[in-house]
Amino acid sequence: MSPLLPVAEALARILADVRPVEAESVAITAAAGRTLAEDVRALRTQPPFSTSAMDGYAVRAADVAGASPEAPVRLRLTATSAAGHGARGPVGSGEAIRIFTGAPLPEGADTVVIQEDTETEGDTVLARAGNPAGRHIRGSGLDFREGDRLLAAGERLDGWRVALAAAGGHPALSVRRRPRVAVLATGDELVRPGEPAAWDQIVASNGLALAAMAESAGAEAIDLGIAGDTFADLEGAIARARDAEADLLVTLGGASVGDHDLVQSALTRQGLDLGFWRVALRPGKPLMHGRLGSMAVLGLPGNPVSSVVCGLLFVHPLIRALLGDPEAGADRSEPALLGRDLPANDGRQDYMRAALDTAPDRLPVVHPAERQDSSMLSVLARSEALLIRAPHAPAARAGDPCRILRLDRGL
Ligand SMILES: Nc1nc2c(c(=O)[nH]1)N[C@H]1C(S)=C(S)[C@@H](COP(=O)(O)OP(=O)(O)OC[C@H]3O[C@@H](n4cnc5c(N)ncnc54)[C@H](O)[C@@H]3O)O[C@H]1N2
Numbered sequence: 049m050s051p052l053l054p055v056a057e058a059l060a061r062i063l064a065d066v067r068p069v070e071a072e073s074v075a076i077t078a079a080a081g082r083t084l085a086e087d088v089r090a091l092r093t094q095p096p097f098s099t100s101a102m103d104g105y106a107v108r109a110a111d112v113a114g115a116s117p118e119a120p121v122r123l124r125l126t127a128t129s130a131a132g133h134g135a136r137g138p139v140g141s142g143e144a145i146r147i148f149t150g151a152p153l154p155e156g157a158d159t160v161v162i163q164e165d166t167e168t169e170g171d172t173v174l175a176r177a178g179n180p181a182g183r184h185i186r187g188s189g190l191d192f193r194e195g196d197r198l199l200a201a202g203e204r205l206d207g208w209r210v211a212l213a214a215a216g217g218h219p220a221l222s223v224r225r226r227p228r229v230a231v232l233a234t235g236d237e238l239v240r241p242g243e244p245a246a247w248d249q250i251v252a253s254n255g256l257a258l259a260a261m262a263e264s265a266g267a268e269a270i271d272l273g274i275a276g277d278t279f280a281d282l283e284g285a286i287a288r289a290r291d292a293e294a295d296l297l298v299t300l301g302g303a304s305v306g307d308h309d310l311v312q313s314a315l316t317r318q319g320l321d322l323g324f325w326r327v328a329l330r331p332g333k334p335l336m337h338g339r340l341g342s343m344a345v346l347g348l349p350g351n352p353v354s355s356v357v358c359g360l361l362f363v364h365p366l367i368r369a370l371l372g373d374p375e376a377g378a379d380r381s382e383p384a385l386l387g388r389d390l391p392a393n394d395g396r397q398d399y400m401r402a403a404l405d406t407a408p409d410r411l412p413v414v415h416p417a418e419r420q421d422s423s424m425l426s427v428l429a430r431s432e433a434l435l436i437r438a439p440h441a442p443a444a445r446a447g448d449p450c451r452i453l454r455l456d457r458g459l
């Protein structure tokens with residue numbers, strides 16, 4: 049049997065040679081959550097003209113220099129500049145234009161006196177405070193100028209990035225098509241949620257976690273359902289993944305060495321080009337990687353926590369790589385301090401489910417759960433992080449430095 053592959057090498061091999069999926073154009077209104085295929089440059093300058101940041105009066109700074117409540121300066125009101133109804137001016141000496149937030153600054157004015165510092169008498173405004181030139185004015189191009197690079201290829205479009213691209217004049221954006229990720233549960237013991245289960249059956253749960261994770265990474269999840277432990281069933285499901293032109297097939301279970309663990313053999317019969325099988329990882333040792341034509345294949349172990357950990361460590365980065373994200377596979381671990389003593393580790397890199405004790409200005413203290421069985425979703429759901437223990441790490445004491453991977457609730 050092949051030796052166990054180190055986790056970092058497994059990830060590197062999964063990401064090697066991944067080519068991003070094609071680009072497509074989406075309306076800006078549907079762009080949130082997508083990943084940019086190209087840099088986004090501003091088609092407009094923002095703001096396109098100097099604007100007032102406050103409600104008040106556009107004046108010449110020289111006119112109001114020295115104005116005070118005791119010695120207000122009288123100015124003649126000549127016009128109004130409102131957002132969408134700008135006044136071009138000019139503002140002459142001794143004059144003021146009523147102005148509102150977001151309205152264009154009229155020519156000749158170089159400052160805005162806020163209305164709280166003024167009083168009006170008919171067509172006259174009394175400025176009770178002076179303002180240096182530029183006060184309460186947003187100069188043209190304050191945010192960005194036409195031609196500036198606003199966003200980079202590979203960036204995920206959250207709401208504020210979409211807003212930025214829209215402000216930059218883009219009604220549509222070039223994004224990567226959503227990679228299609230087919231998720232297949234395997235095992236005669238599995239029933240769908242809500243289906244009646246015989247005494248020796250359980251509910252298929254892992255596929256839901258992997259589908260949700262794939263979608264939140266930016267993919268389209270395709271539910272291939274449950275294949276029984278027969279070649280006919282497995283090969284039928286593999287054919288459906290190919291028919292759906294999946295970019296990635298994720299299988300769950302049947303990855304180990306038992307008599308009913310047929311997934312790899314079924315894939316091999318269909319022409320699998322095996323990359324590797326078995327990683328020095330706990331939980332998740334029987335992980336398998338390969339290619340079936342243009343489709344990447346990740347065979348995940350069936351134990352629920354093993355599936356999820358493999359999803360976080362390998363499926364998520366692979367989807368990000370398919371989306372052309374240059375950060376795909378970047379180390380997201382962070383330093384922490386151990387909350388209790390731990391024995392020496394064996395040869396598998398461990399990802400222990402753990403709670404965090406956090407306080408401002410100090411490293412989080414990580415408390416691994418007592419029960420680390422890879423079947424226990426209840427422990428995973430209560431956990432905030434995975435405590436990473438390197439292969440052959442020596443025994444460690446409470447307070448020792450360590451590294452953790454926070455469990456992102458968005459996944
Ligand atoms: N002799 C050996 N036995 C096992 C080894 C080994 O090296 N030698 N490895 C163990 C490890 S580690 C793991 S992990 C498991 C994984 O094995 P499989 O991938 O073949 O998983 P299954 O046997 O199919 O299932 C394991 C467990 O998980 C349940 N399961 C499977 N799919 C789902 C699903 N979609 N939703 C919920 N639960 C699921 C399944 O019923 C089993 O209870 O192998 C060890 N054995």
Ligand code: MOO
Pocket residue numbers: 329330331332333334349351354422
């Ligand atoms: O690797 Mo298995 O995932 O230890 O339970």
